[in-house]
Amino acid sequence: MAINMKSKYDKYWGSIEKINKLVFLAVVLNPRYELDYVGFCFGSIHDDATVKVLVDGIQAYLMRLYNCYKTQIDGFAFRNDLSGQAVVCEQVESSDSLKVLSSGTTMETDASCRVLSRYKRRRQEQNTLELRNDVDRYLSDPCEELNDQFDVLTWWKLNAVKYPILSKIAQDIFAVSVSTVASESAFSTGGRILDSFRSSLSPKTVEALMCTQNWIRGKTTLLDLCPELEEMEICEKIENGQI
Known part of the structure; x- marks a missing residue:
């Protein structure tokens, strides 16, 4: 252990x-x-x-x-x-x-504004x-x-x-959520233990649950999701084509 x-x-x-x-x-x-x-x-x-x-x-x-x-x-x-x-x-x-506005006055004003604008930009860069x-x-x-x-x-x-x-x-x-793992999964010597809150499902099983979620959630009965380890291994071998 x-x-x-x-x-x-x-x-x-x-x-x-x-x-x-x-x-x-x-x-x-x-x-x-x-x-x-x-x-x-x-x-x-x-x-x-x-x-x-x-x-x-x-x-x-x-x-x-x-x-x-x-x-x-x-x-x-x-x-x-x-x-x-x-x-x-x-x-x-x-x-x-x-x-x-006259063209002469406009040109003088524009030139003065350009000089002041360049000076202001340089001072901001120095302060930055x-x-x-x-x-x-x-x-x-x-x-x-x-x-x-x-x-x-x-x-x-x-x-x-x-x-x-x-x-x-x-x-x-700080918006990253913290994940949890069942302590039994990490430290139990009896194998993997599943419940309704922590489980490891294959993609095919997840797809089946998604398609039937309305029917499953329509009942208020408690679900027993604690199959034997041997049964789980057999199901995984069947899904992986090993059997």
Whole structure:
């Protein structure tokens, strides 16, 4: 039993390098813990050099995910900006009041606006370079208090303006549902145990249940879905063409 439990544990959690990085990002995006808590936990089982490599890898993964989201969001904003400029141009072209202005005054005004526009754009670019991205600002901010009543979803909703892109990432990561497995399936020595809530069905059986679900659900009687292991193996062999 202990060997089987160890093999199942190693299959999913035996190597940190193979674990889905989203598991760690869910902890990092919790403002009570952030990246420091992940490094602290790694430190209990690894040396400092290994911890640094693992933490840097998680941060790099978060940055790649951030850049991917940023590209999509910037592209969407750019398309909206172009459509807005097109509407403005149409309004300017159709406006009769602009035709009243003299050509000399219009040219001087346009030249002045272009200079101011270029200067404003350059100043914005300089300010943008000085500002750090969402990831750096989030990781440099102090952690929230370790409160059991803390609502991480509400926190990200309130801080979406401060971390616009990172909040989108948190929204998608925290929306991932958690799956469960029957403990009997993992640790029972008596074989597979099925019930009405946890079961492993072949595609043909699932198709049959989908076609007859209205008829099956029409009854209120309890279903006994605990067949013998030998019967299940025989059915699987028949479906696979082995018998």
